Amino acid sequence: MKLLLWLVVNAAALGVAVWLFDGITLTADTTGGRIGTLLVVGAIFGVITAVVRPIVSLLSLPLIILTLGLMLLVINALMLLLTSKVADTFGLGFHVDGFWTAVFGAIVISISSMVVEALLPDAS
Numbered sequence: 001m002k003l004l005l006w007l008v009v010n011a012a013a014l015g016v017a018v019w020l021f022d023g024i025t026l027t028a029d030t031t032g033g034r035i036g037t038l039l040v041v042g043a044i045f046g047v048i049t050a051v052v053r054p055i056v057s058l059l060s061l062p063l064i065i066l067t068l069g070l071m072l073l074v075i076n077a078l079m080l081l082l083t084s085k086v087a088d089t090f091g092l093g094f095h096v097d098g099f100w101t102a103v104f105g106a107i108v109i110s111i112s113s114m115v116v117e118a119l120l121p122d123a124s
Helices: 002-020 033-059 061-066 071-089 099-119
Strands: 024-026 094-096
Touching: 002 024, 002 033, 002 099, 024 033, 033 061, 033 071, 061 071, 071 094, 071 099, 094 099
Parallel strands: none
Antiparallel strands: 024 094
């Protein structure tokens, strides 16, 4: 149940970013439509943030400390760009145009994930 909730939260946060920014696009030419594509991209984003982000964060720990945590925004943006590349590889129609769009998108995704998780009951 928690995995399904995690997937829906990721998809909803990505949907908010797609809705807010012209540089983050989702073309639903797959059979699942926009919601199905968002769920698949949300799963990819979740796997990337669960596997790749901790490694990158550990390797860039001195920069995170030096920049007082601002490097975490860059890391989140890079995870969003990596998600875009993986989604493009699989032909999912999710694309992020450029680094700054990814930074602002990562901020929106973080905030919307926090809001959705605060509103939903704990699924532990």
